[in-house]
Amino acid sequence: MIEAIAAATTRNTRSTVDYLTTTHEVLESIIDQINDGIVIASPEGTISYHNEVIRGLFGIGKETRIDHLKDLCHINWSKRLARAAIDSGGDYGTLVASDRSIHFEEKIHAGDSIRFLEFTIKRLFSHSRHHEVRVIVVRDVSAKRRLEATLQSGGTCGLITSSPEMLKVLEKARQIAASDASVMLQGESGTGKSCVARLIHEQSTRNRYPMVEVNCAAVPETLMESEFFGHTKGAFTGAHDLRQGKFQAADHGTLFLDEIGELPLHLQAKILHAIEDRRFQMLGSNETLNVNFRLVSASNINLRDAVDTNQFRPDLYYRIAVIPINIPPLRDRIGDVPLLVNHFCDDLVARGHKDNIKVTKAAWQALLNYPWPGNIRELNNAVEHGVICSDNGIVDVDSLPQDIRLYSREVPAARPAAQAPNLEGPGEENALRNQQIELQEALEKAHGSKALAAQILGIDRTTLWRRMQKAGLAG
Ligand SMILES: Nc1ncnc2c1ncn2[C@@H]1O[C@H](COP(=O)(O)OP(=O)(O)OP(=O)(O)O)[C@@H](O)[C@H]1O
Ligand SMILES: [Mg+2]
Missing domain, CATH: 1.10.8.60 (Helicase, Ruva Protein; domain 3)
Structure with a gap:
């Protein structure tokens, strides 16, 4: 009898242990799927668990140990919690006693970048309430904050949207505006490519200089070269005066080549060289002119398909599409x-x-x-x-x-x-x-x-x- 009870107890203990182990594994694998950082710490700040996302959020390499909250970032945690409590309309004592979760946001330095992190802190107790831990969920809200800053500064060039896809486009445009990389805007007609080009220019340091636009579909093929590069007086019949081209007009600013997919193949080679070297010659002149512009192109046909069907030069495509941005249709x-x-x-x-x-x-x-x-x-x-x-x-x-x-x-x-x-x-x-x-x-x-x-x-x-x-x- 006693042996039977002992055997049953062992069986039960084993199934409880199995159950707990499985539950633990399931919980860990769920936590691994979450994009937020998760930390479990004692009230004194000693960390007993953190997921891998935490390292990315705070820019901490694998070689560095994370034992305490102060290893994450230089926040005065107790002061920050007290301020969060006041911000939520109470004091820390009352908030803690009520067991409500505490939220606050911090701007932190993570490696070379600045991040906006949202913290949610919740106290958890054992049944007896003798043992207390704090579960801290950390979420990266940098993209949202930057976008809000863009929207508040009126820097969307009149673009209105609430679509997550389009908001991503605006955020990307804002993010890459400061660089000089060539941007390729792809999207159906009327989706806002010209507006996004304007936004990139306005947000860049080139905004004191003009954004010069050429609609490649609207210029007759015979006039395209002189439209781009300009011409000297007498360069061809009808060239009565010296005329500056769009490449030169865009010096220090942005050159926006709209509907670039409409460029005839023979001109694509010429444009490629001028874009690669930022140098060209006016029609009728031997003098080489240097220019410094940022190139933004747009197309409502799929240029990759045009490359596949030999209608668009691949070397030009890769030169102009360093940063491709797709604008979703309405x-x-x-x-x-x-x-x-x-x-x-x-x-x-x-x-x-x-x-x-x-x-x-x-x-x-x-x-x-x-x-x-x-x-x-x-x-x-x-x-x-x-x-x-x-x-x-x-x-x-x-x-x-x-x-x-x-x-x-x-x-x-x-x-x-x-x-x-x-x-x-x-x-x-x-x-x-x-x-x-x-x-x-x-x-x-x-x-x-x-x-x-x-x-x-x-x-x-x-x-x-x-x-x-x-x-x-x-x-
Ligand atoms: N998100 C938006 N909010 C408000 N107005 C917009 C938005 N997107 C586009 N528009 C307006 O719609 C019109 C078309 O936009 P835009 O000229 O930028 O499109 P496009 O993609 O360049 O078109 P196309 O292919 O014909 O050149 C413009 O009048 C522009 O102001
Ligand atoms: Mg347009």
């Missing part, structure tokens, strides 16, 4: 439609239209359903058309351009509406459906990781959770 950021419609309505009011514009539900539905082949330029025109043809400021489907009216009649089932704008909303049901699709897409992209899905959508995890519940996706 149909992939349909959540921007309400924002842009409101923006274009405000613009019309600023240009003298009466401040009484209302958009009906049906018109919102049509605007949100439409696939926007002409992108933002087409949307701008549609709003202007809608307002001009509106009945006393009320924009209905019939006020919209014909293409949109026809399309909305062909597609009775509304594509889901994005965040309801300030005027008249497209309806709860649509908004919910839109949110459902947005959530599903983000979760798919994130392979089910809620943390990543929240990042993709540009929302925090609590908001994601709330939205998932509302959309019936939590479970």
